[in-house]
Amino acid sequence: MSAVRIPQTVWTSLHEHLFSRPGEHFAFMLARWTYSMGRPVFMVQDAVLVPDERVEVDRSGWTLTPEGVVDVINAAVHSGSVLIEVHNHGGDEPRFSRTDLAMLPEFSSYTFDSLPERPYAATVWGDSTVYGEFFLPNGESGMLSSITVIGHRLRQLVSRDDSSPVPVTFDRQLPWFTLEGQRGLGRLRVAIVGLGGTGSQVAQNLTFLGARDFVVVAPCQPLLGTRPTRRRPSLGGPVDVAQACKQSGRVRAVRDCLVG
Numbered sequence: 001m002s003a004v005r006i007p008q009t010v011w012t013s014l015h016e017h018l019f020s021r022p023g024e025h026f027a028f029m030l031a032r033w034t035y036s037m038g039r040p041v042f043m044v045q046d047a048v049l050v051p052d053e054r055v056e057v058d059r060s061g062w063t064l065t066p067e068g069v070v071d072v073i074n075a076a077v078h079s080g081s082v083l084i085e086v087h088n089h090g091g092d093e094p095r096f097s098r099t100d101l102a103m104l105p106e107f108s109s110y111t112f113d114s115l116p117e118r119p120y121a122a123t124v125w126g127d128s129t130v131y132g133e134f135f136l137p138n139g140e141s142g143m144l145s146s147i148t149v150i151g152h153r154l155r156q157l158v159s160r161d162d163s164s165p166v167p168v169t170f171d172r173q174l175p176w177f178t179l180e181g182q183r184g185l186g187r188l189r190v191a192i193v194g195l196g197g198t199g200s201q202v203a204q205n206l207t208f209l210g211a212r213d214f215v216v217v218a219p220c221q222p223l224l225g226t227r228p229t230r231r232r233p234s235l236g237g238p239v240d241v242a243q244a245c246k247q248s249g250r251v252r253a254v255r256d257c258l259v260g
Contacts, residue, residue, distance in 0.1 A: 001145045001189060002039040002134050004031070004084065004121065008151025010047050017049045018088040018125055024062040025088060026050040028072040030081035033119055039142070040119040040134050042084055048075050061099040062087070069107075073114045083111060084132075085122040093159055094126035096133075108135040123147070128180060129159035146189065156184040170210055182210055191215040 006014075010029065018025050027049045031042040054068030076083050085107075089097070096104070104122060111120045116137070121144065123132035132144035147158040166174070166182050174182060190211050192199050195218045203214065 001036055002041070002142060003036075003146040003148070004029075004042045004044065004123070004132065004144060006044045006147070006149050008149055010044055011149045011151075013049070014047055014086060015125075018086070019090075023052075024055075025052065026055055026062070026064060026068070027086040028075070029084040029086060030076060030079050031084055033082050039145075040121070040136065042082065042119075042121060044084070045081060046079070047086070048072050061097060063099070063103065069110075073111070076115055076118075082115065082118045083120055085120075086125065087123075088125045091126045092129070094124040094129065094131045095159075096122075096124055096131070100124065104133075104135075111135075112137050126159060128157070130157045131159040146187065148188075154188075156187050158187055160187070173209070177210075185210045186212050189213045189215060191217060193217045 006029070014027055014029070017027055027047050029042075029044045030046045030048065031044045033043070034041050048071065050064065050068050050072070054065050054071065056063050056065055072083060075081075087100075089095075100122075108120050108122075112118075112135075119134055119136050121132055121134045123130050123144070130147045132147060133141060134144055135141045143160065144158060145160070146156065149155040149157060166179060170177075170182055177185065188211060190206060190213065192203050192214060195203065195216065199218075203216070206214075
């Protein structure tokens with residue numbers, strides 16, 4: 001699962017830089033990185049806010065000056081970080097423009113030359129959501145699955161190509177959660193450690209609320225010759241852990257279970 005984790009303080013600084021005045025503005029997040037199932041996970045540490053004088057405007061749109069590019073590359077080299085490009089378009093479903101799509105292959109290639117063996121990502125920010133894509137040195141690329149802000153509360157900001165209508169099942173809670181909040185809940189990945197009396201209830205109730213992406217951590221191997229069992233709320237009795245995961249049609253588990 002490709003993901004970006006942004007501290008609240010960094011997000012606040014970026015949002016003010018992008019949206020406090022009209023026009024398109026640029027910044028770069030500096031992040032540590034790792035990989036999960038072959039996909040990059042970025043942990044943002046800081047941001048470089050690109051001054052407007054480092055941005056050129058022509059008939060095709062906004063682009064960074066060579067000096068602006070050198071500044072952010074040097075910042076990444078000195079901090080040992082990867083770069084995540086940031087710019088704003090506004091709107092409910094931000095997406096890359098034709099100019100963005102034309103520039104991304106060239107800029108990512110330049111980044112790989114300047115920062116060898118490091119992934120790269122680019123994001124475009126809307127009014128309340130963020131769309132992004134990652135690029136790997138081996139030529140692979142893809143859409144960022146999760147972009148969260150971490151602070152006094154957790155916010156899922158990612159905009160993906162899955163904005164289907166929210167089912168009427170959730171109509172009664174929409175006045176509290178809002179449409180944006182309901183979709184954000186459905187895009188969160190939730191880890192549940194143990195599927196016993198507590199874990200099984202947590203899984204069921206989060207599913208009823210609208211959560212759909214779960215990592216279930218429970219022992220799969222027989223322990224001392226016994227078959228691992230956990231309670232399944234709908235049955236009230238013990239069932240096989242893997243079967244419980246597979247039979248729950250409303251829950252998408254990354255893996256049925258992990259060996260503890």
